[in-house]
Amino acid sequence: MKYFGTDGIRAVAGEFPLTEDFVRKLGYAAVKFAEKGLPKNRKKAVLVAEDSRASGAMLMSYLSAGINAAGFNVVSVGVAPTPAVSFLVKKLGFAFGAVISASHNPAEFNGIKFFGPDGKKMGEQAEEKIEKILDGVKKIKTPDGEFEYDEKLLLPYQNFLVNSVPSNLLKNKKIVLDCANGATSKIAPSVFEALGAKLTLTANKPNGKNINAGAGALHTEGMRNLVVKEKADFGFSFDGDGDRVIASDEKGRELDGDRLICANALCYKKNKKLKENKVVMTVMANLGAINFLKESGISVDLVGVGDKYVSDALDRGGLALGGETSGHIIFHDLSPTGDGILAALQTAKTALTQNRKLSYFYDLWHKYPSMLAAVKVTKKPPLEKVEGFAKLAEKLEKDFKGKGRIFIRYSGTEPKLRILVEGEDAAKVNSAAKKLEEHFKARVK
Numbered sequence: 001m002k003y004f005g006t007d008g009i010r011a012v013a014g015e016f017p018l019t020e021d022f023v024r025k026l027g028y029a030a031v032k033f034a035e036k037g038l039p040k041n042r043k044k045a046v047l048v049a050e051d052s053r054a055s056g057a058m059l060m061s062y063l064s065a066g067i068n069a070a071g072f073n074v075v076s077v078g079v080a081p082t083p084a085v086s087f088l089v090k091k092l093g094f095a096f097g098a099v100i101s102a103s104h105n106p107a108e109f110n111g112i113k114f115f116g117p118d119g120k121k122m123g124e125q126a127e128e129k130i131e132k133i134l135d136g137v138k139k140i141k142t143p144d145g146e147f148e149y150d151e152k153l154l155l156p157y158q159n160f161l162v163n164s165v166p167s168n169l170l171k172n173k174k175i176v177l178d179c180a181n182g183a184t185s186k187i188a189p190s191v192f193e194a195l196g197a198k199l200t201l202t203a204n205k206p207n208g209k210n211i212n213a214g215a216g217a218l219h220t221e222g223m224r225n226l227v228v229k230e231k232a233d234f235g236f237s238f239d240g241d242g243d244r245v246i247a248s249d250e251k252g253r254e255l256d257g258d259r260l261i262c263a264n265a266l267c268y269k270k271n272k273k274l275k276e277n278k279v280v281m282t283v284m285a286n287l288g289a290i291n292f293l294k295e296s297g298i299s300v301d302l303v304g305v306g307d308k309y310v311s312d313a314l315d316r317g318g319l320a321l322g323g324e325t326s327g328h329i330i331f332h333d334l335s336p337t338g339d340g341i342l343a344a345l346q347t348a349k350t351a352l353t354q355n356r357k358l359s360y361f362y363d364l365w366h367k368y369p370s371m372l373a374a375v376k377v378t379k380k381p382p383l384e385k386v387e388g389f390a391k392l393a394e395k396l397e398k399d400f401k402g403k404g405r406i407f408i409r410y411s412g413t414e415p416k417l418r419i420l421v422e423g424e425d426a427a428k429v430n431s432a433a434k435k436l437e438e439h440f441k442a443r444v445k
Helices: 020-034 056-069 082-092 124-136 151-162 187-194 221-230 257-270 287-295 307-317 340-353 358-362 389-398 426-443
Strands: 009-012 045-050 073-079 096-100 109-115 147-149 174-178 198-202 234-238 245-248 278-282 299-303 321-323 329-331 370-376 404-410 416-423
Touching (some): 020 096, 020 109, 020 124, 045 082, 056 073, 073 151, 151 187, 187 198, 245 340, 257 278, 257 329, 257 340, 278 287, 307 329, 329 340, 370 426, 416 426
Antiparallel strands (some): 096 109
């Protein structure tokens, strides 16, 4: 697609495509797509939220103008986690939802992603149709819809989170929450405190410029150090828009999405909630996790990178649990999309109802040594057209003799080439990743 990536449209705020003219047309096109076949019981209104970036208000005004010009109203809940929109669009009967966020990216970036009336992220077919409508828009009409701000609409979502676990689950439990100075900064502490937790908070004071800065799901060191210092039972780091979570055990060790999926899958299987005894993970999942699950009688359906692909696979198979290494975890029996706060609560429930510490689940399996190189790019030529690159990757993977793998892709949310190498031999892993990175840089300026 021309504009949409794996998680909506994303760029540096103010630069194309996040410019006034484009975003207005995007809002207009999204309405024109959604109004075709809109059920009679749906409001001609769009629910919108943003994360804590300074550019959010600007993009909100552009997007709202486009939506209003197409004849729909806009209801904003202000700064709120992405999964809140997923939940509320379906529950409150909106035509669709929009989130202004660049998730885990630095503060200068921003983005826009859409949710359908069923609460699921709009798929590629919908995004392609929106793009075609957008490219045909020459001029936007004068806005005639209304704009309303109502953060009280978040209360049903907050109640849903609180009621997703037993009311006394976290009583007197010491928990560290890292809110990434993002969208979870208000709602996550409120939810955990309502369940009786004793909280230590960090990165919970957003100022528009500090989202994800040295904190959150990509930077868990501070959170993990606080867990050890405060002798906490758990620690959780969310990302900027709150759809990811990375955890810490009581020893300060990081549990990424793979470890969280494994822990919760075991609990689901034990309680006969793991449908088909299968989970969904992406091709980025660590081989150690995949092998552990298979040894535990749990099969793994691997899909492409992006939580919407995980969600699609869960739908197709009627499955209960899936997610990404990055911390998007979908408890499909509870939510159609990744929800960091929900995943944190369910993980705490998994451990506490089995009288286990998180360290128990950490120690169940060992990761294969891996190396993930991220090469900044200004263009993304097809990898098979980069001289000798595909052949080198094939040769290096064969050298692992079945005990390793190489996975290479362009990021769908950043201008980067990602090179993932895994294997039993750490030295061979690092060497292969370095050779591939150097080869690519030498041939793609």
